[in-house]
Amino acid sequence: MIKFFPYRYRDYARIAAEAAVAAWRQGKFKEMHELLLKNSPKLDRDSLINYAKELNLDIEKFIKAIDNLEGKDIIERDLKLAKELDLYVTPAFYINGIKVLGVRDHEFFKSIIIKEIESAKKK
Amino acid sequence: MLRKNKILIILNILIFVFLLLSLEIYASEKKKKEILPLPAPSFPKDNPITKEKIELGKKLFFDRRLSGDGTTSCASCHDPEKAFTDASEISLSYPTTRNLRNSPTLINIAYAKHLFWDGRAKSLEEQAEFPIMSPFEMNQNLDFVEEEIRIVPEYREAFKKIFGQDVNIKLIAKAIATFQRTLISQNAPIDRYLRGDKKALSEEAKRGFEIFKGKGKCIDCHYGAYLSDQKFHSLMVPENPKYADEEKFIVTRRYVAKINNYPDYMNIKEDLGRYFKTKKKEDYKAFKTPTLREVAKTSPYMHNGIFKSLDEVIDFFNKGGGEGNKILKPLNLTEEEKKSLKAFLVEALSGDDLSVKPPEIP
Numbered sequence: 001m002i003k004f005f006p007y008r009y010r011d012y013a014r015i016a017a018e019a020a021v022a023a024w025r026q027g028k029f030k031e032m033h034e035l036l037l038k039n040s041p042k043l044d045r046d047s048l049i050n051y052a053k054e055l056n057l058d059i060e061k062f063i064k065a066i067d068n069l070e071g072k073d074i075i076e077r078d079l080k081l082a083k084e085l086d087l088y089v090t091p092a093f094y095i096n097g098i099k100v101l102g103v104r105d106h107e108f109f110k111s112i113i114i115k116e117i118e119s120a121k122k123k
Numbered sequence: 124m125l126r127k128n129k130i131l132i133i134l135n136i137l138i139f140v141f142l143l144l145s146l147e148i149y150a151s152e153k154k155k156k157e158i159l160p161l162p163a164p165s166f167p168k169d170n171p172i173t174k175e176k177i178e179l180g181k182k183l184f185f186d187r188r189l190s191g192d193g194t195t196s197c198a199s200c201h202d203p204e205k206a207f208t209d210a211s212e213i214s215l216s217y218p219t220t221r222n223l224r225n226s227p228t229l230i231n232i233a234y235a236k237h238l239f240w241d242g243r244a245k246s247l248e249e250q251a252e253f254p255i256m257s258p259f260e261m262n263q264n265l266d267f268v269e270e271e272i273r274i275v276p277e278y279r280e281a282f283k284k285i286f287g288q289d290v291n292i293k294l295i296a297k298a299i300a301t302f303q304r305t306l307i308s309q310n311a312p313i314d315r316y317l318r319g320d321k322k323a324l325s326e327e328a329k330r331g332f333e334i335f336k337g338k339g340k341c342i343d344c345h346y347g348a349y350l351s352d353q354k355f356h357s358l359m360v361p362e363n364p365k366y367a368d369e370e371k372f373i374v375t376r377r378y379v380a381k382i383n384n385y386p387d388y389m390n391i392k393e394d395l396g397r398y399f400k401t402k403k404k405e406d407y408k409a410f411k412t413p414t415l416r417e418v419a420k421t422s423p424y425m426h427n428g429i430f431k432s433l434d435e436v437i438d439f440f441n442k443g444g445g446e447g448n449k450i451l452k453p454l455n456l457t458e459e460e461k462k463s464l465k466a467f468l469v470e471a472l473s474g475d476d477l478s479v480k481p482p483e484i485p
Contacts, residue, residue: 007218009192082455088187088194089215102198102215105365107431 002033004071004078005090014075019048021071022062028055035062127459156338160314161416164233164304170297172304174430178482179281180302183295185481188347190261190270192218197254197299200226203479212428213366220259221371223379223394225428229423230477231414233304234349240410240426241397242355247300252292259375265292277485286385308474316471324471329469334460339440341464346411350472355397359445362393363427394427401455419469425460433468437461 005019006013013094016036034044035051045066052062065071084091093100093110096116166172183189184197200214201207207229209215216224224240232238237245239387244250254260255268273290282290285298308314315323324332335341344352366372380388397406410426417425424430430439441461444451456464 009218089199090218099204102209102211104211108210 004075005082007090015066016043017075018066018071021074022065027056031055156342156346161348171247172301175285176301177305180298182482182484183299184248184302186484189255189263189268191263195261201229206417208421212423216259217262221375222259224426228417230304230306230417231308236353237411240308241400242411243400247303248296251296275485279364312473327463327466328470331463334464335467339464344413350415351412353417355406355411356450357407357409359448360425361445363429372456419473433465
């Protein structure tokens, strides 16, 4: 499950989150998410529209959504949740309730997941 | 003839004094290289411990106001749930930047004579300011943070009560340092063993202890109560290939070289460690000997987190350290000996988990 946490001091973080919500509403969240990560920090409005075109989204709908902040409720809901969970660092992950903060490599996640699988087997 | 005799007597006296001195140095070296139980920590005269100061320091330790963007506290990289490390190879960084080195544990930091991998601070009070103002750590301005803390009535009142003064950065550092000095290993089996409880270690850990003191030569640098010689050694630990060519990491490495007046900072390809500070040949790529207390809980290891497990660390020392180092020689430990050594490190040196809950921040 992915939650939104646009970093407050980055110029395009918020509009990028809007773009992701808009793409999600057109069934292309994962693809947009990948493009945003790949092209960061080039996340200005024009670039986002180009990514939407690349994904063959309905551009008119997409532009309307990001300009009118149609994803606001979802993004605000997630930001509120982050605050409640005392999360300030991105990226942040929860694996079976285990909090993992910051950029981590594949091995780090793997060891947690293996431990969790093993402890589930014992139960 | 008389003159000749006089000279001979003086020479004999000098030789005798020299022998005595050598014996004394030998004896004190020998004495130094023992493992000792943890004593109670000492507190500097100009920063005595009080209960209120510990509480204030704890709040500041967990307070994100200390970072420029309000996302990072000391506890972000010294997380109580991760033995006061952040369990990263290279410590967590200020958003959009990359840190340079691994975050060391703060458990038992009260006993450290030098702070940071390169030892650039000599007290916890001096140390505290560095990460706050580092652009790749907390990226905060010291004058600004004073005002951010001062504007909080509860903090202002606490500083007046504890120090008799208004908030300033030196007092912030003193309070944080006091809290950090309370993070002490509790009930570690090695301490019980050294105080006479012979059952505190398993038979395998006891064998490991013998290897630690003998064939493994660990005690050459890891001795005393803190299990560190408090010195710097160039073991030629390899650069961490994961970060060596990463743009953000290169930026940080160049920056650190630049602020340390390293002339060719633009072309620097390695972390030169203590050399950055001292510019002495013997400090080239030298890093502080870390404590081994709580080592089982503080992976990954070395200044750049290149080794994920104690097995990898033991293998590194067993093969005689990094390429080109002039300190270590191969140890030729057998698999069984390595296993026992690891058992000692894991079993003997791990105290009870320190339970430190984040306080309510004013």
